Amino acid sequence: MSSIGSGSRAAPRVLLVEDHLALAQTVCLFLENAGFVIDYSAEGATGLHLARTNRYDVIILDVMLPGLSGLDVCERLRKDVGITVPILMLTARDSLEDKLKGFEAGADDYLVKPFDLPELQARLLAMTRRQSGALDQKPIEIGELRIDVRAQSVSRAGAALKLTPTGYRILLTLARQTPGFIAKENLEQEIWGDALPDSDTLRSHLYQLRQVVDKPFDTPMIETRQGFGIRLIQPDSD
The missing domain is CATH 1.10.10.10 (Winged helix-like DNA-binding domain superfamily/Winged helix DNA-binding domain)
Incomplete structure (x- = not known):
């Protein structure tokens, strides 16, 4: 399993909001072993609170959450809170209509279940690199x-x-x-x-x-x- 790297580079901090406990445990264990720092919530309202009160490099949201859905959480973070942190949506649905709903809510990327954990890691690393790679230049x-x-x-x-x-x-x-x-x-x-x-x-x-x-x-x-x-x-x- 590949890792983030060593030295002074800070470990990416990830918020995972997923109500499927077995999947959440598997994802958390894999990402922690790969060098990520993980916060976890099983439902949308708590995930929204964590995202509002902590700094994350990327947020992973399951679409189907009890109470407040992943789409609702994403939309509130973008429109009400103004958070620009990259958001990756997890979904069991692979239709274009479902993806459009996610992108309209403010998601940056989609990963369809079931997925390979190394692919999840690669997407998260790509998202964190892009977020930190903005160039300082004239408009x-x-x-x-x-x-x-x-x-x-x-x-x-x-x-x-x-x-x-x-x-x-x-x-x-x-x-x-x-x-x-x-x-x-x-x-x-x-x-x-x-x-x-x-x-x-x-x-x-x-x-x-x-x-x-x-x-x-x-x-x-x-x-x-x-x-x-x-x-x-x-x-x-x-």
């Missing part, structure tokens, strides 16, 4: 779109845009590639590294991103072109 401006990399905030035509952490990373990747296209496979590699999600995940995130960046405005900026890929364009550009 990026593309037409009326402005990305403040240091503050990790986005606005268009002066209006603040509320993006999920993964939506922000996708937009930032497209902005850095502008005016060129980036192939779907390359975009997935840039966002998720070697822990690639299933084929619906990027499409779902792009759908949600367009709802925020394009739909409220007269001219779309996110373009997908068959055979070329995806790019970010200025309104009225070729």
